[in-house]
Amino acid sequence: MMELKVFTPVEPSKHIKAIPGKWVLARRATGEAKARYVAKGYLQDTSHIQDNYSPVIAIPAIKLMISLSLENPELQLIHVDISTAYLYAQRKDDDHKVYLYPPSDIGKFYPEHEGKIYQVNAALDGLVESAMLWYRTLVEYLQQEGFVATNSDHCVLKKEEHIIGVYVDDLLILSRAPVKVIDILKKRFKIKVLGAPQKLLGVTFEYLPDGIALGQEQYIDELLQKFKLDALKINQHGPISQAAYTLKINDDEDQSNYPYRQAIGALLFLSRSTRPDICFPTALLSSFCSGYGEEHWKQIIKLLRYLKRTKTHKLIYKLYNNNGLQAYSDADYASEELSRHSYSGYMILHNGNLIGWNASKQKTIALSTADSESFAVYKCMKEAIYLKRLLTEMRHGPF
Numbered sequence: 001m002m003e004l005k006v007f008t009p010v011e012p013s014k015h016i017k018a019i020p021g022k023w024v025l026a027r028r029a030t031g032e033a034k035a036r037y038v039a040k041g042y043l044q045d046t047s048h049i050q051d052n053y054s055p056v057i058a059i060p061a062i063k064l065m066i067s068l069s070l071e072n073p074e075l076q077l078i079h080v081d082i083s084t085a086y087l088y089a090q091r092k093d094d095d096h097k098v099y100l101y102p103p104s105d106i107g108k109f110y111p112e113h114e115g116k117i118y119q120v121n122a123a124l125d126g127l128v129e130s131a132m133l134w135y136r137t138l139v140e141y142l143q144q145e146g147f148v149a150t151n152s153d154h155c156v157l158k159k160e161e162h163i164i165g166v167y168v169d170d171l172l173i174l175s176r177a178p179v180k181v182i183d184i185l186k187k188r189f190k191i192k193v194l195g196a197p198q199k200l201l202g203v204t205f206e207y208l209p210d211g212i213a214l215g216q217e218q219y220i221d222e223l224l225q226k227f228k229l230d231a232l233k234i235n236q237h238g239p240i241s242q243a244a245y246t247l248k249i250n251d252d253e254d255q256s257n258y259p260y261r262q263a264i265g266a267l268l269f270l271s272r273s274t275r276p277d278i279c280f281p282t283a284l285l286s287s288f289c290s291g292y293g294e295e296h297w298k299q300i301i302k303l304l305r306y307l308k309r310t311k312t313h314k315l316i317y318k319l320y321n322n323n324g325l326q327a328y329s330d331a332d333y334a335s336e337e338l339s340r341h342s343y344s345g346y347m348i349l350h351n352g353n354l355i356g357w358n359a360s361k362q363k364t365i366a367l368s369t370a371d372s373e374s375f376a377v378y379k380c381m382k383e384a385i386y387l388k389r390l391l392t393e394m395r396h397g398p399f
Contacts, residue, residue: 006087007100007118018099018117019043021126039100039126046128048096054131057155057165057172059272060348060383061390062200063317063355065165065174066212068394070319071351078173079197080182082138083190085169086130089123089137098127131168138166145184152390163394167201203273211318214274220311223266224304227259235305239281244299248338253293260292263300270307274315278303280345280359287361320352325388329380331362331372342366344376348384350391356383 012018019040026034046052069077082088091097098120107114123130123137139149139157147157147164155166162181165172173181185191197205206213224230264286271279281303288296331344345359358379366372 006120006122006124007102008121009102009113009116010099010119012115012117016099016117017045018101020101021103021124023103024125036125037103039098039120039124041126041128041130044098044128049129052129052132054135054168055153055155056167058153059201060356060387061153061156062165062167062172063353064350064387064391064394065163065172066214066317067350067353067355069174070211070317070353071322074176075174076176076178077196078175078178078182079194079200080171080173080185081192081194082169082171082185083192085138085189086123086125086134088189089130089133091121091123091133095129095133098124100124134168135166141188142184150390150393152386152393156390156394158394170200172197172200201273202269206314208316208318211316213314213316215312215314216270216274217311219270220307223270224308226266227263227304229301229304232301232305232308234309235302236309237306239278239303239306240284240299241302243295244281244284245335246337247288247296247299249288249291250293250296251291255292258292258294258297258300260297260300261289263304264289267300267303275307275313276347276354276357277310277313278307279357280343283343283360315354317353322351323349325350325384325391327380327384329373329376331366331369331376333366333369333372336361340365342372342375344372344379346376346380346383348380348387350387356387358383 010016020043021037021039024036024038026036028034066077069075100118100120102113102116102118120127123133139154142157142159142164143149145159147159147162150156150158157164157166161176162178163174164181165174171185175181182191182193196207199205202219203214203216204218206215221230224232264282267278267282268286271282281299285296285299285303326349327346328348329344329346331342333342334340335343342362342365343359344362346357347354348356360379362372362375364375366375
């Protein structure tokens with residue numbers, strides 16, 4: 001941190017409001033110990049912050065990059081991690097100043113800092129605006145090097161035949177000559193070149209002779225352990241039972257007995273990453289987050305038992321055909337007994353590879369089957385148009 005000039009010691013003043021920090025200690029899977037000094041951002045005054053939003057690449061865009069790499073054997077897919085990424089994001093003069101109390105034992109290592117506070121010069125972990133400052137720093141540098149962000153996804157940048165997908169400090173490079181992109185990044189950042197992706201955003205990559213298999217077996221095991229359900233018997237049937245379709249919102253039971261919302265959040269991530277088979281059950285159960293009880297939790301357990309049995313299931317990506325983008329949609333009619341809402345779903349493929357899917361309750365009540373199907377087509381086409389534009393920009397550059 002001192003090498004990157006993250007902090008500037010200043011004298012404390014009654015006009016300066018500093019926030020505390022703390023050490024976060026962790027150990028990597030490799031056994032390597034890691035320590036970070038982070039700010040307690042929840043105590044930060046955010047009234048002056050106008051914009052703290054930081055975009056990340058959409059999951060369908062990542063899958064599109066994977067499909068494109070299989071379309072052309074000359075294209076390489078490389079995973080790059082930027083070390084201590086936030087610390088490279090220097091604050092500008094017009095950014096609001098943030099002050100931080102140093103560690104209590106700072107005097108042992110820097111005697112001249114004793115009794116002082118720190119002015120934070122970079123995007124420190126824990127601060128509300130750090131992700132936005134890092135994104136701004138990375139994109140501005142890449143733009144200086146000739147990269148242009150696509151209009152469809154601002155976290156997909158292209159220069160000539162090189163494409164970079166940005167998810168905070170994880171970069172996915174798609175290029176015939178990824179070394180050129182790596183050299184550009186090395187000029188500004190300390191990076192780890194991880195080679196062909198092995199694990200990205202909780203998804204493991206398995207390389208087959210003719211394709212790539214994406215799975216989340218480890219994530220499912222961790223999910224079962226988190227909720228102390230790893231000793232559950234496996235579910236030999238479907239992800240939910242027929243009783244799930246007749247559930248109603250329950251405000252009477254003590255909801256603190258069931259970590260329902262945490263489970264739904266984890267299942268939503270899983271369903272949108274590699275498990276389209278649980279997309280509808282998760283969407284159905286997520287509609288009860290405002291009122292749930294024992295019967296709702298039983299359906300979550302049944303779904304987790306199903307995942308335990310099918311945790312080795314994977315999405316297989318290979319060059320099935322050269323048909324480009326194809327989209328399919330479907331809907332039922334007034335299937336929800338309580339409100340008479342309909343459910344719709346869609347799937348989008350590129351060269352036969354599933355890159356986008358969704359199942360959700362329609363926001364309006366359809367008056368006919370045609371109305372319900374039309375709404376499903378509308379949602380499907382929104383995503384298909386986005387992916388078509390993104391694919392065009394990946395091939396030919398932003399327009």
